[in-house]
Amino acid sequence: MKIRKRIVFGLTAAMALSLTACGGVKTGSTTAESAKTENTENTGGGTSEGKSSFSVAMITDTGGINDQSFNQSAWEGLTELKEEKGVEVNYIESKQASDFVTNLERLGDNGANLLWGVGYACADAVLEAADSNPDIQYAIIDNAYDDTPDNVTGVMFRAEEPSFMVGYVAGRMTETGKVGFVGGISSGLIDQFQYGYEAGVKYAAKELGRDIDISVQYAESFSDAAKGKAIATKMYSDGCDVIYHAAGGSGTGVIEAAKEADKWVIGVDRDQAYLAPENVLTSALKLVGKAVKEVSIEAMEGETIGGQTLTFGLKEDCVGIPEEHGNMADGVYEDTLKVAESIKNGELVPPTTKETYEAFIAE
Template sequence: MRGRARGRTLGLALMVAGSLILSACGGGGGGSQDQGGNGGGGGQETKVRVGLVYDVGGRGDQSFNDMAYAGLEKAIQEFGDKVEAQDAEPDAGGQNREDLLRTFADQGYDLVIGVGFLFTDAITAVAKEYPEVKFAIVDSCPEEPLDNVACLTFKEHEGSFLVGAAAALKTQTGTIGFVGGMKTPLIERFEAGYRAGAKYINPDIKVLSDYAGTTGEAFNNPTKGRELALAQIQQGADVIYHAAGGTGKGVFEAVKQQGKLAIGVDADQSLTAPDYADVILTSMVKRVDVAVYDVIRSVVEDNFKAGLHAYGLKEDGVGYAVNDKNRSLIEDITAQLDELKEKIISGEIQVPETPGDV
């Protein structure tokens, strides 16, 4: 299937002659909202139409894409009478990202969101073609500033520093691991922060690092994730952090099989991947849900701002997860982690963004 779309609050996706057609229908009356502001002839308020396109792995990755969906759902729940939303997934290789964005824009959606840095070129091209449509991209920004594109970025290295410290405080072997998805500067920021946090606690700690690939498919390959994690465990790693999207499922499987500890990413994965909750020490929470919700709200409230929006520890955009499922694993070190968090926020600790700087 070339693409998969889901309607939220009234969406419908049809596959016609090999091309994706997206349509959103109005509640009760079955007709779409009048885009001219006439309320469909019945005095009904025109809704803000939001289209969200996931990256490879789509809904159900228990991580990055699911966090974006959570932000979309929150906006629908809070602005239900003002928002009409629809989400879509690209094909397995993600080659039709641009097609999906363009379909939403062509159908007059007010805000179109691309989830992930792999949308950079596609967002740039489509945003230029549709200057009247607002766009948002998670984890990236076009090289040239565009007046209709909001860039929702995160300081992944800051949150990763904290879970790196947690790994160093919990390891029994003095060796920990990192499994990344696609090897890019973005994912290397996760590794850099993780290494820095671990070495802040123990300068002599050994940090193993592997990446699942160099294309987008590296975020949706659990078999590869399991293979890499098992290899690290054989080399002595007893805590492994993944920043690999759906590939991380394989990391969790390997860690549970071998009786080690894992660190999740983006979502609190002890909650989103409950089958592995007993081995997930914590997760580096990246609040994609907050960023997606914020940009939708800005359009609803007519105060959309293009350009860079950065979410770090200070903005509560990243952090580490603690809940009833993992509290017994991590509660003895939370005071130390919180102290490190404050030092990063104050600037006392400067977290590097590239592994070579650690």
């Protein structure tokens, strides 16, 4: 594999796919913001000159194309692929889990060479579709199979790394000594976010010689903004002054609660500062769009991508925090970069599970 490294330390150019600080992302003739919100296809052809015969398409999970999170980031990656390579790109929104297989089949029938399932909820559907269509290449975000078929590629991120970084920021910035975490649906994947964050908070607390309490609650949904807002509102009223969400569309409610309470919130997956410039402290970047684009390019160029799981993190410049850090106190951003360097060189290994978190704290 020759996945390209174009983002300096996951920070300076990390805004390339997350650059929405002042509004919508312009990615060519089709944008995530202008995408259809019904369960219909959105077809984006290649450019009139140099159009590629290669076609890439994706299905969203139930969070939808405008989730301000990883579905949107994935589509931004494909629209950049269209602009740069003239590739035909396409998507279908999934309103419910039962849509996944049908949507994959529809896109396959339309001639897609590579089909993406965005989110681990699509895992079974991708396997089923791949088994029925061995001539089509499939890839999935946030899932690793025990036995990966030759025409399937798993794409995972070390989400605990940016989560540790933003946990460290939260620990340095809290004045009340109480911070929160709001998750979407509890799973091994979201454990990476939760325990990476908690470890970062505790790392900062030890550095500062103080105690910091962490409240954790799940919305049990990645699309219920009202539930996310209710949870965050309660946390803020209970004394938390920084909350990190890893809740997809439910997280937009967390950000809304931060605006109303005038407290700090930490975004996820893409730079979410544009949603509340005065309240978003930073964001844990997971550059789904970059990975989708780069893996798609490898497939287009004839590289063998199937039968394996590719993992992206700080070393691959696919996670990090935004370079913009005006809401942080002096020195916090620079110290966070030092923490990131310690993670990159192996001195710090953020935990991914309750067990590894407890071991981390014990050490």
